[in-house]
Amino acid sequence: MTELIIRGNLILPDRVIENGWLLLKAGLVEEIREASQVPDRPGAEVHDYRGHWVSPGLVDVHLHGALGEEVMDGRVDGLRKIAAHQAACGVTAFFPTTLTAPLETVIRAIEAVKEAASLDLPSTIAGIHLEGPYVSLKRKGAQDPKYVREIQPDDLRTLIAALGPLKTLITIAPEAGQNLDYIPRMVEAGWTVSIGHSDATYDEANRAIAAGANHATHLFNAWREFHHREPGGLGAVLDSDRVFAELITDGIHVHPSFVRLAVFRKSPDRICLVTDSLKAAGLPDGVYDWGDLQIVLKGAEVRLKDSGVLAGSVLHLNHGVRNVLKWTGLSLPQVIRMASLTPAESVGFDRVMGSLERGKIANVAVFDSNLETVATYLKGKKVFPEREGE
Ligand SMILES: [Zn+2]
Known part of the structure; x- marks a missing residue:
């Protein structure tokens, strides 16, 4: 060799x-x-x-697509192209991320991710991130409300069977329906449970953390508003020494001041920089189909065409690192850690990768x-x- x-x-x-x-x-x-x-x-x-x-090669645990390809399309060739885009951003391991959709569509995406994960791609598919459909209608963000649902016992059995040993990160709103009660079963299946697209109060989020949730999906985006008498899930996540928090650091999703709040409150070993990038990442400005909806890319912003709601990003993770360096004044090892070792640790891979x-x-x-x-x-x-x- x-x-x-x-x-x-x-x-x-x-x-x-x-x-x-x-x-x-x-x-x-x-x-x-x-x-x-x-x-x-x-x-x-x-x-x-x-x-x-x-x-170290960067690790992105939350991204939906790039170069016109989208994880929800369930195409292995699409995942190959997304992997090539990751390699060009210095990302060597990533979690293709699904969206709120009918369960059959999610399962089809899971099958494609499993197949692609077994191939020799330019960036490793290290697991899958299921973003929904078990989210809060009130904090749906750009998730399609038609398919938002509460966890049913049958869903969980179906998903566990479909996913097999594929490392799974799942974003749920713990306060919706009986979602909270299913957290221990998910943790038992080896999944990492993330609070996100959630209207949880401070107490509700703390109950989810006590039940085993230890990750927070794009902190500040699609969360209950921060209030000094009801800090909501944001307060619970910021208070916890255990919970990992994702941040989209494109300068559009979160103001640099709140990036500093999260980074300095939680420290670089609990912050995961993510892109949440959509299929429009790496493409020119324009209007693109996105499931049943359409998105408009203009500069660094992607919005739903109909409602104008922010819908993911076109961020490259290496540029997210550059922004955080500028906004926090932290050292390069500290900022690189938030895009490599910390996200690897958040999904249990820090012994083999991330540094x-x-x-x-x-x-x-x-x-x-x-x-x-x-x-x-x-x-x-x-x-x-x-x-x-x-
Ligand atoms: Zn997302």
């Missing part, structure tokens, strides 16, 4: 090694060195990125000083830019 040496400024969980090197072997990180001297490893290829950032550490999967993103992607490596193999002829 060929060894590969990557040189550059290494972003480790707690510090930067300037002009260091990584040795990748058999798809894993074999060695990390400070020495500016490249070791004598006969036969090893050297990829020299001195002057650039060498980061440049010996023995972990060799998923690496190389960024320039403006956080644009220069190269991406998956399991020690270069996947972006694609080589000519491939």
Whole structure:
């Protein structure tokens, strides 16, 4: 097996090694060195990125599509294209995310995700995120209200059978119907339960957390308003040391002031930067079909054509990292952590991915000083830019 040496400024969980090197072997990180001297490893290829950032591959646990492709279309080829877009953003693991829809449509999307996850794609499909249909009608955001429903015992059995061992993150409104009562069963099935699209009060959200929910879907978007006498689910999530919170950091979904509130209240080891990107990500401005609805992309904003409601983003995760660096003044290792190690930990994968550490999967993103992607490596193999002829 060929060894590969990557040189550059290494972003480790707690510090930067300037002009260091990584040795990748058999798809894993074999060695990390400070020495500016490249070791004598006969036969090893050297990829020299001195002057650039060498980061762990990013992890996005919430995205619906890109480049005209949409997870809900249930197409394996579409997922392949979405994976290529992720690699171009420095993302090496992601959770394709479904929308509120009839159960049959969700199941069809699950089947496609399972098939795509077994393929050799340029970015790993590490699991699936089911966003709905068990959300709050009052906080539906851009979710289609026609298909919003409360969890039924049969639904859960059907979904558990369809998902099998695929790692599952599910967004629910715990206060709707009997949804809260199903959290322990979901946790028992190995799912990560996320509160989101929810009108939960502070107490209701705390009951969901006590029942096993430990994730919060795009904090501040589609939540009950923050009030100083009823802080709602937002207050419960901000108060919890255990719950991971997603943030869409495109500068449109959440004001930088509230990004700072969440980041500094919860710390970088509980914040997951996500894109929530739609099929319009990577496409020019225009009107696009989106399930039964239409979306309008203008600049960095995507809105439902009919109601003008914000509908996901066209954010690239590396740009989300760049924004948070600017808004918080935190160090690069701290901000990269929110887009790699912390989201990996939120779904239980932090032992194998999410940081440049010996023995972990060799998923690496190389960024320039403006956080644009220069190269991406998956399991020690270069996947972006694609080589000519491939
Ligand atoms: Zn979403």
